[in-house]
Amino acid sequence: MEHRDDQAARDKVLSLVKDAHIAMLASRGEDGHLHARPMGTKTVNFDGYLWFFTDIDSPKVVEIRRDPQVLVTYSDESKQHYVSISGVAEVLQDKAKAKELWSEALRVWFPKGVDDPKIGLVKVKVEGAEYWDSPSSTMLYAYGYLKAMTTGERPNGGENATVRF
Numbered sequence: 001m002e003h004r005d006d007q008a009a010r011d012k013v014l015s016l017v018k019d020a021h022i023a024m025l026a027s028r029g030e031d032g033h034l035h036a037r038p039m040g041t042k043t044v045n046f047d048g049y050l051w052f053f054t055d056i057d058s059p060k061v062v063e064i065r066r067d068p069q070v071l072v073t074y075s076d077e078s079k080q081h082y083v084s085i086s087g088v089a090e091v092l093q094d095k096a097k098a099k100e101l102w103s104e105a106l107r108v109w110f111p112k113g114v115d116d117p118k119i120g121l122v123k124v125k126v127e128g129a130e131y132w133d134s135p136s137s138t139m140l141y142a143y144g145y146l147k148a149m150t151t152g153e154r155p156n157g158g159e160n161a162t163v164r165f
Helices: 007-017 059-066 095-101 104-108 138-151
Strands: 002-004 022-028 034-040 049-055 069-076 081-092 119-133 159-164
Touching: 007 069, 007 081, 007 119, 007 159, 022 049, 022 059, 034 049, 034 059, 034 069, 049 059, 049 081, 049 095, 059 081, 059 119, 095 119
Parallel strands: 002 159
Antiparallel strands: 022 034, 022 069, 049 119, 069 081, 081 119, 119 159
16 A cells, blocks of 8 residues: 655545545544444535534534544445545534535525524544545456456555545
8 A cells, every 4th residue: 555645645535535425424432432424525625624514413513522533434336436534523613614615405404594503514624544546447347357266366456545634
C-alpha cells in the first residue's frame, strides 16, 4: 500500500467521494463499540471538512461530543471505488452554514425547513483517508480470475493508498 500526503492524493480522495450522496458515519457508542449510520454528505466546496445535517437531539450527537474521533466510509460498487476517511467531528448549530448547505431534499428530515430549531451540523475535519480504486469492467475481472486460476497469482487489484490531510 502506498502512503501519500500530496495534493494530488487529496484530490483523488475528493474525486472518489464527490458524487457519493450517502456515507456511513461511525462514532463510538456509550458501550465503547463503534456505531455507524447512513448520512447524506453535504460538500459544496471541499475545504478539508465533510458536513452532515443531523437532528441536534440524536444519539450520534451525544457520541460525538463524548468522543469526536469518527470514521466516514463511502462505497460505489458499480465503479469499484471505496474510501474510508478518519477525522475529528464537532456538532454545531450554525444557521448561516445550514442555509449555505441546505437542499430541499432535506425537508424530509426537517419539515420546518432550514429554520428548524432541531437542525444541527456535524463538521468532520478530515485527518486521513484510505482509498481503493479498482478496475470495474467485467472483462478485467474475467482476466483476473483467469490469471489466478492459471498462475496462482492475484491480479492487480487497482490503486490503494493512505492519504494524510
